[in-house]
Amino acid sequence: MTGDREHRVQIEHGPPDVDLGRVWIGVGAQVWRRHPRAPERLAGWLLRSPGLARALVTTPSLLLGWVLATTVVLLAGVLATRETGTPYVALLAPAIAAAGIAYAYGPGVDPAWELSGSMAVSDRMVLLVRASAVFGLNAALGLAAGGASGAATAVTFGWLIPMTAVCGLALAVATLAQSANAGVAAGVAGWAITVLCGQATTGRFTAAVTDSVLVLPYLAFAGCCAAIVLYATRIQRGTR
Amino acid sequence: MDDDELIAAVAGGDDVALRELFSRHAPWLATRLRAVLPAADVEDVLQETFLAVWRGAAGYRRDGAGGWLWGIARRQAALWLRRRGHSELVLDALLAAGGRPPAGTISADPAETALSRSELAAAVAALGPAGSPQRETWRLMYLEDRTVAEVAALMGVPAGTVKSRAYQVRRLMRAVLRRHEPLPERGGR
Amino acid sequence: MNVEISDLTRKFGRTRAVAGVSMQTGAGVFGLLGPNGAGKTSLLRMMATVIPPSSGRIRLLGRDPDDYRERRQIRRRLGYLPQNLGYYPGFTVVEFVEYFALLKEMPAAEVHRAVATAVERVGLGDQARAKLRTLSGGMLRRVGIAQAIVNEPELLLLDEPTAGLDPEQRVALRAVLREVGQRATVIVSTHLVEDVGAACGRVALMDRGKIVFHGTPDELTARATGTSAAGDAPLERGYSAVLAEARS
Numbered sequence: 001m002t003g004d005r006e007h008r009v010q011i012e013h014g015p016p017d018v019d020l021g022r023v024w025i026g027v028g029a030q031v032w033r034r035h036p037r038a039p040e041r042l043a044g045w046l047l048r049s050p051g052l053a054r055a056l057v058t059t060p061s062l063l064l065g066w067v068l069a070t071t072v073v074l075l076a077g078v079l080a081t082r083e084t085g086t087p088y089v090a091l092l093a094p095a096i097a098a099a100g101i102a103y104a105y106g107p108g109v110d111p112a113w114e115l116s117g118s119m120a121v122s123d124r125m126v127l128l129v130r131a132s133a134v135f136g137l138n139a140a141l142g143l144a145a146g147g148a149s150g151a152a153t154a155v156t157f158g159w160l161i162p163m164t165a166v167c168g169l170a171l172a173v174a175t176l177a178q179s180a181n182a183g184v185a186a187g188v189a190g191w192a193i194t195v196l197c198g199q200a201t202t203g204r205f206t207a208a209v210t211d212s213v214l215v216l217p218y219l220a221f222a223g224c225c226a227a228i229v230l231y232a233t234r235i236q237r238g239t240r
Numbered sequence: 241m242d243d244d245e246l247i248a249a250v251a252g253g254d255d256v257a258l259r260e261l262f263s264r265h266a267p268w269l270a271t272r273l274r275a276v277l278p279a280a281d282v283e284d285v286l287q288e289t290f291l292a293v294w295r296g297a298a299g300y301r302r303d304g305a306g307g308w309l310w311g312i313a314r315r316q317a318a319l320w321l322r323r324r325g326h327s328e329l330v331l332d333a334l335l336a337a338g339g340r341p342p343a344g345t346i347s348a349d350p351a352e353t354a355l356s357r358s359e360l361a362a363a364v365a366a367l368g369p370a371g372s373p374q375r376e377t378w379r380l381m382y383l384e385d386r387t388v389a390e391v392a393a394l395m396g397v398p399a400g401t402v403k404s405r406a407y408q409v410r411r412l413m414r415a416v417l418r419r420h421e422p423l424p425e426r427g428g429r
Numbered sequence: 430m431n432v433e434i435s436d437l438t439r440k441f442g443r444t445r446a447v448a449g450v451s452m453q454t455g456a457g458v459f460g461l462l463g464p465n466g467a468g469k470t471s472l473l474r475m476m477a478t479v480i481p482p483s484s485g486r487i488r489l490l491g492r493d494p495d496d497y498r499e500r501r502q503i504r505r506r507l508g509y510l511p512q513n514l515g516y517y518p519g520f521t522v523v524e525f526v527e528y529f530a531l532l533k534e535m536p537a538a539e540v541h542r543a544v545a546t547a548v549e550r551v552g553l554g555d556q557a558r559a560k561l562r563t564l565s566g567g568m569l570r571r572v573g574i575a576q577a578i579v580n581e582p583e584l585l586l587l588d589e590p591t592a593g594l595d596p597e598q599r600v601a602l603r604a605v606l607r608e609v610g611q612r613a614t615v616i617v618s619t620h621l622v623e624d625v626g627a628a629c630g631r632v633a634l635m636d637r638g639k640i641v642f643h644g645t646p647d648e649l650t651a652r653a654t655g656t657s658a659a660g661d662a663p664l665e666r667g668y669s670a671v672l673a674e675a676r677s
Contacts, residue, residue: 014270017279018286021549023270024262026287028545031255031294032523032557051531058517058528111515115576117479119532120504256555 051121052129059130060109061100062137070096070138074145081149089149091195093142094163098170098187100138104130105171108180124233135167162208165218166191168225175232243305251297258294265305266290269313281320288316318385363416367409374412377405430455430491431584431614432476437485438638439471446471448638449485458610460629460646461618462668467635469618470512473586476616477509490583505534508582512589514573518562522553522572525561529576547579550605552598566593574602578609585615591624603628626664634671641675 014020036044036054044053060066073096077088105127107113116123139160146159169190174183191208198208208214241249241257243264249257266286273282292312300308367374373395380391381402388406392399432454439447447468461469474480475487478494490506492499517525526544535543548557551571556564561572570593577585587606591599606615606628619625625632626646634642634649642649646664653666658673660666 014267015274015279015282018270018274018282020266020270020286023266023283023286023290024259024554025542025545025549026283027258027262027290027294028255028549028554028557029541030291031258032545032548033541034524034527049534050537051534054528054531111517113515114474114479114511115509115514115529116532118477118504118507118509119529120501120534121532122501255558259554 047129049121049125051119052125055121055126056129056133059104059134061103061134062130066100066103067137070100070141074141078145078149087146087149089142089145090159093138093145093159094166095188095191097135097138097142097163098166098191099184100134101131101167102170102174102180102183102187104134106174106180106183107178108174108183124230127229127233131167131171135164139163161215161218162191162194165222165225166194168222168229172225172228172232175229244300244302247293247297247300247305247308250294251300255294258290261293262290265309269309272310273313273317277317277320281324285313285317285320288320289313292316315385318383322384322386363413366412366416373405374409377402378409381406381409431489432616433486433488434476435486437472437475437487438483439468439475439480440483441471445638447475447482450635450638450640452633452640452643454614454616454631456610456612456614457630458606458615458617458628460625460632461616461635462622462625462632463620463635464672465620466637468638469635470588472635473509473588473616473618474511476584477507477511477586478503479509501534503584505580506583507533508577508580508585510573510577510587510590512592514569516561516569516572518560520561521558522548522561522564522575523557525572526576526579530579533580535580543579543581547575550578551575552601567595567598570594571598571602574605578605581613582609583613585609585613586618587616588618589620590617591619591621599624622660622665622668623662626662634668636672636675639675642671 036050036057040053040057043056044050047053047056056062073092074089077092080086080088103109105123110116116126142159142163166187170183170187172183173186174180177183195208198204198211202211241260243261246257246261246264250261269289270282270286273285277285289309289312292315293309296312364375364378367378369375376395377391380386380394381388386394388399388402392402395402430453432452434453435451437447437450438445450468450472461472463469471480475482476489478489478500481495487494489503492503494500494503517528520528523544526547527540530540530544531537545557548554551574553568553571553575556568561569564572570590574587574590577587585606591602594602603624606617609615610630617624617629629646632642632644632646632649633640642652649667649671650663651667652674653660653663653670656666656670656673658666658670660669
């Protein structure tokens with residue numbers, strides 16, 4: 001009987017004027033939905049951009065593992081300083097920060113780099129936000145560690161400026177070489193050389209940190225690196 | 241996987257199982273709902289139904305997936321009707337529905353049974369003209385799934401009056417349904 | 430007209446990847462054919478605003494990509510699938526598509542539904558919450574297509590979208606492209622001639638940085654008549670004939 005057959009077909013596919021595909025999408029949208037945690041929501045409100053907030057919380061060098069590793073290294077520095085008197089925190093912090101900055105942004109770090117270059121949220125904004133956050137976090141951790149290690153105030157704060165320069169170097173090299181590892185290597189090596197030169201010329205390990213003569217050169221160097229990065233990230237990428 | 245296993249998987253957070261459950265059961269649920277609701281509302285109610293399944297799968301007692309799903313769908317439909325305040329329209333749709341809806345679980349409550357049988361027109365007519373106390377009671381209690389207290393408040397009568405009217409509704413409907421041949425029981429999906 | 434290009438060139442060092450291309454196209458599916466190294470990818474990258482042209486004029490969606498604000502407007506309405514799209518292995522399919530939906534500045538309220546729609550459209554509903562590292566190459570390509578269409582783009586640029594897809598998936602993709610092409614401009618760059626024949630209303634053939642043919646697939650097929658061009662299928666023969674002519 002036609003009535004029954006029609007009815008059976010209706011059962012298999014549902015009524016003809018009900019779009020079951022659309023219904024499922026409504027269900028899927030809620031079931032698959034990601035619920036951002038408080039830090040991301042806060043960042044989204046501060047930055048006025050949920051995309052930028054998501055880019056920020058996915059920064060490799062802001063992930064929990066990385067932050068914990070940084071804390072552990074600084075703690076070791078604190079203990080070493082208390083034991084020996086040499087301000088290891090001031091010496092370590094810039095290098096750690098440089099590594100963090102190199103791993104914040106760029107083609108060495110982002111496998112979807114090409115695609116990111118076509119996004120409405122410009123990658124320069126992502127760079128700025130991520131680098132600032134990493135720098136700020138490392139500065140805060142370093143200051144806390146410096147205070148805990150009982151070193152002199154000059155030393156506790158003195159390394160912030162060299163840190164800026166070293167981070168600038170790391171970021172510039174990472175961007176130009178399109179490799180985060182190259183950036184880390186450059187930053188760490190650059191800082192090591194600076195410290196050793198300071199020791200060679202003045203006999204003190206901490207010369208690189210406390211010598212006020214170096215403040216302007218450090219800042220100028222950081223400025224140059226920033227300019228290099230800005231130039232390298234104007235919409236011009238790829239050499240193919 | 242059978243339905244019980246699928247629902248257990250959904251309770252464990254398996255969205256693929258929910259998708260499978262949807263493809264198996266959404267069509268007949270939609271057909272049933274379509275008998276009483278306009279198409280656009282069916283889509284919304286069906287969406288709410290499966291979201292309720294997602295959230296409440298842990299409460300499934302392995303007593304028949306079809307009945308459990310239809311129970312959730314009915315509750316969501318009732319909520320929907322309450323929010324929209326269109327239960328009078330539903331009544332018209334019910335009366336106009338010519339075809340036989342698929343047989344579901346036959347419940348002991350004859351008013352429930354009447355909702356799923358095509359003798360509804362006669363059964364509802366037996367309650368009196370539109371606006372009569374029995375008809376209103378039936379509409380609020382069975383279409384909008386409200387509690388006795390809510391119906392009492394809405395109609396401005398004591399709860400005892402509501403209960404006795406509900407009893408009359410069931411008595412009238414039972415009398416009508418007895419006059420017709422009972423549908424062969426095909427069981428729930 | 431969604432894409433207006435005149436005399437566009439792009440140099441890398443001394444190589445001219447794109448050597449004076451002009452084209453205009455509105456809604457529909459447009460195929461960009463050509464051998465490897467013809468300049469298709471560079472042309473697509475310029476249309477995706479990833480690289481600027483060395484010279485020439487380009488207007489996308491009625492806007493100038495050189496201007497920062499207009500570029501941002503273009504990018505919100507753009508969908509791009511690069512030839513080699515890297516993936517974040519720890520992300521799920523939904524997380525990946527959502528990430529780029531957010532970076533395209535889609536309104537937050539629309540994102541979840543748009544992501545679900547895109548994921549279902551490319552047939553990955555069963556893998557929605559699977560981690561990308563567990564997916565096959567063909568599935569990853571479909572994830573890439575999903576992020577490209579999530580914002581219902583007005584300009585959709587796909588570079589070798591069918592790489593890694595089996596025939597059934599290619600048929601499904603072509604259906605998606607035709608659907609999108611009803612309202613938007615879809616430009617598909619491919620070196621697989623049969624992809625073009627099935628889905629594209631118009632075709633351009635590029636060789637050594639220039640467009641050497643511009644017309645319908647039937648017109649391309651017709652170019653083979655009277656020649657002894659190589660190829661198993663009519664479109665392939667047309668393709669070979671045009672290339673041979675351009676290089677002679």
